[in-house]
Amino acid sequence: MSNMSESLFTETPRFSKGVQLINELDIDRFPKLLTRILQNLHNKAEPAFNEAEQVKLGPALSLTSSELVLVIETLTFICQQAAYHATKPGILMTELEAVAINSDKCKVICEGWSAHGKPTIEKLKKHSFAPKQLQSVEWHLNLKLAQDSKSNLKEPNAIFQLNVENNDNDGVPSEPVLLEFNHSQLFNLYNKLEVIQSQLDSLS
Amino acid sequence: MSGIKDHVNFLGYPLPPGVSLLVKSLKKYDISVFERLVTVAVKMSSDTNPTNDKFSNLTKGITQEAINHIYPGVCSIIRKAMRTPKHLLKKNVFENDLNEIMLPTSFHAPLSTALFGDARPLLEDNAHEQRPHVATLSKLRWRVDVAISNASLNRVMEPTILITITTDKGEEHTLEVSKEKFHQLRYSVLEVLNYMQQLEKRSIFQVET
Numbered sequence: 001m002s003n004m005s006e007s008l009f010t011e012t013p014r015f016s017k018g019v020q021l022i023n024e025l026d027i028d029r030f031p032k033l034l035t036r037i038l039q040n041l042h043n044k045a046e047p048a049f050n051e052a053e054q055v056k057l058g059p060a061l062s063l064t065s066s067e068l069v070l071v072i073e074t075l076t077f078i079c080q081q082a083a084y085h086a087t088k089p090g091i092l093m094t095e096l097e098a099v100a101i102n103s104d105k106c107k108v109i110c111e112g113w114s115a116h117g118k119p120t121i122e123k124l125k126k127h128s129f130a131p132k133q134l135q136s137v138e139w140h141l142n143l144k145l146a147q148d149s150k151s152n153l154k155e156p157n158a159i160f161q162l163n164v165e166n167n168d169n170d171g172v173p174s175e176p177v178l179l180e181f182n183h184s185q186l187f188n189l190y191n192k193l194e195v196i197q198s199q200l201d202s203l204s
Numbered sequence: 205m206s207g208i209k210d211h212v213n214f215l216g217y218p219l220p221p222g223v224s225l226l227v228k229s230l231k232k233y234d235i236s237v238f239e240r241l242v243t244v245a246v247k248m249s250s251d252t253n254p255t256n257d258k259f260s261n262l263t264k265g266i267t268q269e270a271i272n273h274i275y276p277g278v279c280s281i282i283r284k285a286m287r288t289p290k291h292l293l294k295k296n297v298f299e300n301d302l303n304e305i306m307l308p309t310s311f312h313a314p315l316s317t318a319l320f321g322d323a324r325p326l327l328e329d330n331a332h333e334q335r336p337h338v339a340t341l342s343k344l345r346w347r348v349d350v351a352i353s354n355a356s357l358n359r360v361m362e363p364t365i366l367i368t369i370t371t372d373k374g375e376e377h378t379l380e381v382s383k384e385k386f387h388q389l390r391y392s393v394l395e396v397l398n399y400m401q402q403l404e405k406r407s408i409f410q411v412e413t
Contacts, residue, residue, distance in 0.1 A: 177379075178338045
């Protein structure tokens with residue numbers, strides 16, 4: 001009975017070639033390579049190694065540039081699959097051995113995964129592609145003393161600035177949202193936020 | 205020795221030019237014209253969007269000369285009276301001040317009813333509307349989502365909040381707020397509320413200037 005349906009990795013020819021190259025890699029440089037890939041896993045926009053680094057890395061690992069690309073891709077794929085299924089290190093070890101990766105490399109991968117796996121998964125959880133996300137909240141509190149239509153006021157007035165990160169058009173920063181509140185308006189907002197909080201609490 | 209008065213006329217010194225003209229020209233006009241123009245002034249001041257057309261409609265049948273003599277003064281009186289805080293300008297003080305500028309007593313009634321009657325709240329509301337301000341929150345709609353899985357992870361189970369803010373200036377913003385940022389927002393709101401309450405407890409608030 002084959003375990004292929006439960007396996008984390010489907011052995012395509014390209015994958016097998018990648019495994020072969022990985023097995024041939026020098027064990028000394030392997031941990032650092034892996035760590036870099038793991039730390040960059042959540043960052044889909046940028047590759048783990050930029051162009052300049054790849055140029056230097058190839059000869060250092062005795063790989064041609066296309067072989068290097070394949071090695072990085074294969075390792076990235078392994079890490080992504082581990083993250084997707086939230087694989088425990090022990091199971092990962094078994095899976096890796098099943099696709100014929102040398103046991104010394106398996107050990108390094110599992111050690112790397114134990115160390116960096118959880119933070120990577122947490123970062124991936126937080127990743128969202130909503131167009132506008134709240135980044136930070138700034139405020140200042142004024143005391144309104146008078147305006148052109150009314151003298152002798154004594155009203156506290158708060159201005160909130162909601163800094164928004166724009167995920168839509170990179171490079172076009174979103175304008176912050178400015179809101180003004182007097183005491184009762186702020187109290188209403190607080191009540192609404194409390195309702196939302198109670199919903200969040202009921203989830204956990 | 206002439207006494208130094210404590211009380212300053214709500215119109216200020218020197219009188220706004222419209223008011224001086226009003227007082228001088230009032231003998232030529234009937235009380236009904238005056239009443240009508242007071243009503244027009246109150247309507248225009250309570251309106252969030254006063255236009256020339258509305259004004260023309262309201263002043264149909266009144267001579268331009270009457271409008272020129274009466275209307276600016278009436279507007280100034282209403283505006284100045286609205287500006288003074290209520291506890292400093294009660295009805296009798298108001299009427300005394302009008303006497304001081306020699307506005308005939310028979311013409312006090314329309315102004316008194318306008319400022320101390322039913323129309324007052326409308327005038328107050330409009331004054332509040334017209335103030336210069338940054339957008340205020342008119343509507344906050346929200347929903348809580350839990351991401352079950354995404355392209356990178358089979359099991360996410362992470363709550364996020366989506367809020368749509370509608371401001372009174374008509375802008376609409378839809379934002380996603382993560383749990384941590386939501387707590388930051390809640391904390392800031394609470395902090396400011398706390399400061400506001402502390403501020404209102406202080407002694408300057410208890411004293412009415």
